[in-house]
Amino acid sequence: MDIINPSGKQTLKVETELCGRKLTLEVNRVGFRSTASVLVSYGDTVVLGSVVVSKKPVVQDFFPLSIDYEEKFYAAGKISGSKFIKREGKPADEAVLVGRLIDRPIRPLFPKGYRQEVQVVTTVLSMDPSFRPDMVAMIAASSALMLSGTPFDGPIAGLRIGRMNGEFKAFLTPEEREQSLMDLVVACKDGKVMMVEAGAKEVPEAMIIEAMHWAVKNVQPALDAQRELAEKVGVEKQEYELVLPDEAVQTKVDEWCVGKLGGQVRGNVIERQKIIDQLRDQMNAELAEELGEGETTEERIADYTDRMQGEYGQAFELAVHKEVRRGIIEDGVRPDGRKLDEVRPLSSQVGILPRVHGSSLFTRGLTQAMNIVTLAPLSFAQIVDTMEVTDGKRRYMHHYNAPSWTVGECGRIGAPGRREIGHGYLAERALVPVLPDEEEFPYAIRSVTEIMSQNGSTSMAATCSSCMALMDAGVPIKRPVSGVAMGLMMDGETPYVLTDLMDAEDFAGDMDFKVTGTTEGVTALQMDMKVHGLPVEVLEQAIEQSHAGRMFILEHMLSVIAEPRKEISEYAPRIEKIIVNPDKIGAIIGKGGEMINKITSETGAMVDIADDGLVTISGENEAIEKAAEWIRGLVEEPEVGKVYEGTVATIKDFGAFVTILPGVDGMLHISQISDKRVENVGDVLKVGQKVRVKLTAIDDRGRLSLSMRNVEQ
Numbered sequence: 001m002d003i004i005n006p007s008g009k010q011t012l013k014v015e016t017e018l019c020g021r022k023l024t025l026e027v028n029r030v031g032f033r034s035t036a037s038v039l040v041s042y043g044d045t046v047v048l049g050s051v052v053v054s055k056k057p058v059v060q061d062f063f064p065l066s067i068d069y070e071e072k073f074y075a076a077g078k079i080s081g082s083k084f085i086k087r088e089g090k091p092a093d094e095a096v097l098v099g100r101l102i103d104r105p106i107r108p109l110f111p112k113g114y115r116q117e118v119q120v121v122t123t124v125l126s127m128d129p130s131f132r133p134d135m136v137a138m139i140a141a142s143s144a145l146m147l148s149g150t151p152f153d154g155p156i157a158g159l160r161i162g163r164m165n166g167e168f169k170a171f172l173t174p175e176e177r178e179q180s181l182m183d184l185v186v187a188c189k190d191g192k193v194m195m196v197e198a199g200a201k202e203v204p205e206a207m208i209i210e211a212m213h214w215a216v217k218n219v220q221p222a223l224d225a226q227r228e229l230a231e232k233v234g235v236e237k238q239e240y241e242l243v244l245p246d247e248a249v250q251t252k253v254d255e256w257c258v259g260k261l262g263g264q265v266r267g268n269v270i271e272r273q274k275i276i277d278q279l280r281d282q283m284n285a286e287l288a289e290e291l292g293e294g295e296t297t298e299e300r301i302a303d304y305t306d307r308m309q310g311e312y313g314q315a316f317e318l319a320v321h322k323e324v325r326r327g328i329i330e331d332g333v334r335p336d337g338r339k340l341d342e343v344r345p346l347s348s349q350v351g352i353l354p355r356v357h358g359s360s361l362f363t364r365g366l367t368q369a370m371n372i373v374t375l376a377p378l379s380f381a382q383i384v385d386t387m388e389v390t391d392g393k394r395r396y397m398h399h400y401n402a403p404s405w406t407v408g409e410c411g412r413i414g415a416p417g418r419r420e421i422g423h424g425y426l427a428e429r430a431l432v433p434v435l436p437d438e439e440e441f442p443y444a445i446r447s448v449t450e451i452m453s454q455n456g457s458t459s460m461a462a463t464c465s466s467c468m469a470l471m472d473a474g475v476p477i478k479r480p481v482s483g484v485a486m487g488l489m490m491d492g493e494t495p496y497v498l499t500d501l502m503d504a505e506d507f508a509g510d511m512d513f514k515v516t517g518t519t520e521g522v523t524a525l526q527m528d529m530k531v532h533g534l535p536v537e538v539l540e541q542a543i544e545q546s547h548a549g550r551m552f553i554l555e556h557m558l559s560v561i562a563e564p565r566k567e568i569s570e571y572a573p574r575i576e577k578i579i580v581n582p583d584k585i586g587a588i589i590g591k592g593g594e595m596i597n598k599i600t601s602e603t604g605a606m607v608d609i610a611d612d613g614l615v616t617i618s619g620e621n622e623a624i625e626k627a628a629e630w631i632r633g634l635v636e637e638p639e640v641g642k643v644y645e646g647t648v649a650t651i652k653d654f655g656a657f658v659t660i661l662p663g664v665d666g667m668l669h670i671s672q673i674s675d676k677r678v679e680n681v682g683d684v685l686k687v688g689q690k691v692r693v694k695l696t697a698i699d700d701r702g703r704l705s706l707s708m709r710n711v712e713q
Helices: 093-109 134-146 174-179 205-218 220-233 247-257 269-291 297-307 309-331 418-434 458-472 503-508 536-560 582-589 591-603 621-635
Strands: 012-018 021-027 036-042 045-057 065-070 116-126 157-164 167-170 182-189 192-203 346-350 358-364 367-376 382-384 392-394 396-401 444-453 482-491 494-499 511-517 522-529 574-579 606-609 614-619 643-652 655-661 664-669 690-698 704-707
Touching: 012 220, 021 134, 021 220, 036 134, 045 134, 065 093, 065 134, 093 116, 093 134, 093 182, 093 192, 093 418, 093 522, 116 134, 134 157, 134 182, 134 220, 157 174, 157 205, 157 220, 167 205, 182 205, 182 220, 192 205, 192 418, 192 536, 205 220, 205 522, 205 536, 247 269, 247 309, 269 297, 269 309, 297 309, 309 482, 309 494, 309 503, 346 458, 346 536, 358 458, 358 536, 367 458, 396 418, 396 458, 418 444, 418 458, 418 511, 418 522, 444 458, 458 482, 458 511, 458 536, 482 503, 482 536, 494 536, 511 536, 574 621, 582 591, 582 606, 582 621, 591 606, 591 621, 614 621, 655 690, 655 704, 664 690
Parallel strands: 065 116, 396 444, 664 704
Antiparallel strands: 012 021, 021 036, 036 045, 045 116, 157 167, 157 182, 182 192, 192 522, 346 358, 358 367, 367 444, 382 392, 482 494, 482 511, 511 522, 574 614, 606 614, 643 655, 643 690, 655 664, 690 704
16 A cells, blocks of 8 residues: 655655666655655665755855765574664764765766755665665765755766676675675766775786776666656655856956966976966956945955955956866966876885884875784774674774875864775775785784875775785785876866876866876776766776876885885784694683683783684783793694593592593593503592593594503603
8 A cells, every 4th residue: 555645645655677676766655755765675774865955055165065875683583793783873884985985976967057956865774684685875965965956967876896706796795795796886877987996915907907997787676766756756856056256256367367377387297386376466456446346455455355356256266277178188287387197206114113013104296195904913903883794803903194284284183084094094905905814814903094184095095004004014015005096087088097196187177087006907996077977988098097197106115115025023013823623622711711810810811712713822022932932732632642631530449530631531440540550540549649640542422532641751
């Protein structure tokens, strides 16, 4: 039975097939008070996309769009594993990253100057555990915006793609994602790409390009379904006004700037900014005298400042951006004088901080990143408790900090924002494929990038800096990783691709594309558009050009530190690993943790045990040796022919039971106590007595036979 909402609207539904499953979009069942709400179902996953649009424009100089991804533990049939907090609260980093993933292809599709506040919330109500729900949430957000009446130039939809057995596949299971060569998200708009993000196991650039073509083709049913739903609903367009610079103001500023923003504002970035600031002040002074109202100069300046300076200032910034584009397209010269495929000057150091476990300082032009690596026992790995993950752990953590002073501004110091979380995650993904296994290097690793100066592509500086710091810390990575940011400016159908993007080019450009990798292939990728989508063929040129930039930067990094140090820092904890039979873990832990607590308290070492049988011991060298010897004794398997130092456990008429290993007793028959005849066992042995015995046999029931004959006591 259809639900009738208070406005009398009946539920409407659109169905299609997407990558082998039924996709359903439904409206007018829930969310009556929102501007628009859509329930999206795919398999057993159900996501609600809701949009609320403010009634009046917000007085500010940016588009107030917010997009949030709400994880609900109940959607996965879970209660949070936290002992103290069971209610969903501050979103986990994983939810923040999905929110950014949805935001990035949507934001460019609103017109410049749109100032209505728009809030998009995607809420996961039910989660099919066989695939991630994030791409369903992206469809829900786009569908709701299509029905909101806002000037959203959608729809968009995305696919999360893997590579299995030589073929691409979307909506992979968790097991398939672990095995896949790549984890690639592509958001599309009618044959064009809006956003790309990937983590990969050193795959060739050609495979990324092929995957984008596959996504563009296979995502189309989700786009068609959104349009069909919008036609059924009959969307009422909302009235709005764009806040744009007055054309007359822009014309006047452009005329004033003629001959002033050319070659004289190219070259050294700091000097360039000083000249631009001086020109802005000069323009304001001249225009204040001309346009300000008042009898005196002071009155005219005050009037111009109050009424007009902001508008003319915005027009001046736009004129600067136009000049950046013109210089690149017409002159082939960038704001700092570089060629289109040229990387800024590089300089780096490692081992710059004396007491940390590993450190580096990577400088590229005005962008500078310091990275510090800290090593710890595996028990210090981060526990991940989300809707999707159960008992997950992050052994490698990369954190990124970029306070406002790094761009020469005042700002609040607080918790990391969405940008910091996203940049840190990108640099983290870049290094994960080359990290050693826990068995080879049993450490938890925290890598922190402190941005010291910003002028474009700090996430790639963080990648390069963290790679060098890892090598300085003695982490045996498989291969070094470098990263580069690429830019793009479209002149009609002609693309101009820029290697090593800087801020001025980013503000004036059409794309921001970051790629990391080794000599063997790509490890991470992030691509955002500022235009309404680009053909894959254009992106192919950017990817191909990025390879040369990555290799140039990698060559510089290797000139500073060619390979990981052979030894870790003297200040890092020492860790010894022991591989044991998983069936023996219980013997180490003991009843209620009694045994492991005894080992740690009596030796002073820290002991961590993994379910697969990897035991790691950290602490002082002497403590490690004592704990390791103890543990080996607990898990050692009895070996026929080996002589053991045993303890008499019990005495019987026919012999004695001797403990040769913790929890392992063997039978010492009266005939095997001595070469001479023994009449009474108690005459020779006492309970608690230490004796040397040889293990002579283990029968098919696991019973041990011992002998003291011919064994030196």
